[in-house]
Amino acid sequence: MNSFIGTYECKADAKGRVMLPVALKNQLSPLLQQGFVLKRAVFQSCLELYPMEEWNVLMAKMNKLNRFKKKNNDFIRRFTAGVRMVEVDTTGRLLIPKDLVAFAGIGKEVVLSSAINIIEIWDKDKYEQAIDDAALDFAELAEEVMGDDDEDGIS
Numbered sequence: 001m002n003s004f005i006g007t008y009e010c011k012a013d014a015k016g017r018v019m020l021p022v023a024l025k026n027q028l029s030p031l032l033q034q035g036f037v038l039k040r041a042v043f044q045s046c047l048e049l050y051p052m053e054e055w056n057v058l059m060a061k062m063n064k065l066n067r068f069k070k071k072n073n074d075f076i077r078r079f080t081a082g083v084r085m086v087e088v089d090t091t092g093r094l095l096i097p098k099d100l101v102a103f104a105g106i107g108k109e110v111v112l113s114s115a116i117n118i119i120e121i122w123d124k125d126k127y128e129q130a131i132d133d134a135a136l137d138f139a140e141l142a143e144e145v146m147g148d149d150d151e152d153g154i155s
Contacts, residue, residue, distance in 0.1 A: 004114035016096040039083045047121040
């Protein structure tokens with residue numbers, strides 16, 4: 001499993017190309033050959049960049065869904081809508097397709113934020129708003145999500 005670290009501010013050009021910061025590019029370099037999958041996020045108006053290895057793990061889980069259940073087919077269709085295979089070019093740029101730029105409302109200022117095994121791609125203003133909104137309830141959320149984790153005798 002991959003684990004990425006950092007939040008990076010960068011610029012998008014008029015064609016939707018984003019130059020990856022060196023620190024992030026270094027983390028991604030072992031994965032550049034395999035390529036990436038870019039998709040709409042489910043819960044936020046941002047994009048998610050999956051290394052191909054992580055995408056394949058997720059698809060293996062989704063492949064176990066019973067396709068004779070309509071809700072499963074509906075979920076798969078909506079989850080994979082707009083999904084694109086993307087690559088980082090030789091100059092270290094990632095091209096974000098126009099429909100995905102529109103979905104995420106990405107302008108010139110972009111934030112690339114690590115989310116454990118994927119990278120979230122945000123419009124800077126939307127990212128800051130999401131962080132500000134989440135900060136109000138973060139202590140409560142942290143307790144709810146991680147507070148009962150006594151697998152290793154932590155809590």
